[in-house]
Amino acid sequence: MRPPAPLLLLTALLIAVGCGGDDDSGPEGGAVSLEAGSVLEVSAKEYSFDPAAVVLNGAGEFRIRLDNDGSLAHNLKLRRDGDEVGGTPSLPSGDTGTATVDVRPGRYELICTVGDHAELGMTGELQVKE
Numbered sequence: 001m002r003p004p005a006p007l008l009l010l011t012a013l014l015i016a017v018g019c020g021g022d023d024d025s026g027p028e029g030g031a032v033s034l035e036a037g038s039v040l041e042v043s044a045k046e047y048s049f050d051p052a053a054v055v056l057n058g059a060g061e062f063r064i065r066l067d068n069d070g071s072l073a074h075n076l077k078l079r080r081d082g083d084e085v086g087g088t089p090s091l092p093s094g095d096t097g098t099a100t101v102d103v104r105p106g107r108y109e110l111i112c113t114v115g116d117h118a119e120l121g122m123t124g125e126l127q128v129k130e
């Protein structure tokens, strides 16, 4: 009988890697909370939004400011039930753009509509509370 040392080592390594990359936070835990009427500042890069989860406390108009901190063009659009309801234009690398959107209570999807960025991870969620 030989001890399966290499196998154990590999298993330990895989577990360590799995734990190290664990930064997924639930919609409530990692969400940024924002008061109605304030400006939502979002940073875009390849291929994510920061923050990617936002809770807006109150419906109505609010402003989005998108900083493109990546090296490709990005935008931030808001979708509700698959329909685009507003967002910033596509911004070249290093640019900042703003948009004013009018939202109702409910859930919206944040999405970058440039190329296949959404499939690569440029999505997020906006939850609007009463």
Ligand SMILES: [Cu+2]
Residues within 6 Å of the ligand: 073, 074, 075, 112, 113, 114, 117, 122
């Ligand atoms: Cu993008």
